[in-house]
Amino acid sequence: MSYYENERNRQQDDFGSNRRSSYTPKVQLNASTGGAGPLPIITTLFAEEITVVDVTISTAGMENPVVLLNFSSIISLPFGVSVTLNFQINKSFNDGATTKVGSTYTFSTLVDLLEAESFCFQFFDSNLSAGKYTYAVELSTNSVIDITPGLTIVNATLSALAVDNG
Numbered sequence: 001m002s003y004y005e006n007e008r009n010r011q012q013d014d015f016g017s018n019r020r021s022s023y024t025p026k027v028q029l030n031a032s033t034g035g036a037g038p039l040p041i042i043t044t045l046f047a048e049e050i051t052v053v054d055v056t057i058s059t060a061g062m063e064n065p066v067v068l069l070n071f072s073s074i075i076s077l078p079f080g081v082s083v084t085l086n087f088q089i090n091k092s093f094n095d096g097a098t099t100k101v102g103s104t105y106t107f108s109t110l111v112d113l114l115e116a117e118s119f120c121f122q123f124f125d126s127n128l129s130a131g132k133y134t135y136a137v138e139l140s141t142n143s144v145i146d147i148t149p150g151l152t153i154v155n156a157t158l159s160a161l162a163v164d165n166g
């Protein structure tokens with residue numbers, strides 16, 4: 001048997017089908033899309049948050065997982081709108097109760113012409129346990145849309161990258 005045949009056999013033993021089936025990846029990636037609107041004029045606090053997009057990611061088998069979230073969207077703005085949108089992130093672990101994480105991410109503008117603007121942010125979540133996490137980007141109840149209705153949030157994408165940092 002040649003050296004190359006021996007090496008190929010050794011590699012097959014090291015990475016054979018039985019070993020692969022029990023292997024847990026050290027990196028997970030998932031993404032989801034969503035949106036909201038058209039939204040009415042909102043000049044007072046609304047009763048509950050409006051979910052724009054959510055994503056679920058598993059960190060099962062990871063020793064010290066960390067998650068990087070990336071949110072991006074297009075905000076379509078009607079003529080004459082004055083807007084302050086406050087985005088927040090809610091997180092749940094293994095389908096349990098939700099908690100707010102991160103800071104508030106604010107989009108604010110006064111529009112003179114019909115336009116669309118991109119809006120994005122990132123959030124890094126650490127000190128996590130292995131399990132299933134669901135992250136949701138929501139419009140906070142203290143968002144304001146004044147003068148003109150019809151604002152829409154389109155092409156909203158939320159991606160989650162989980163990495164074993166152990």
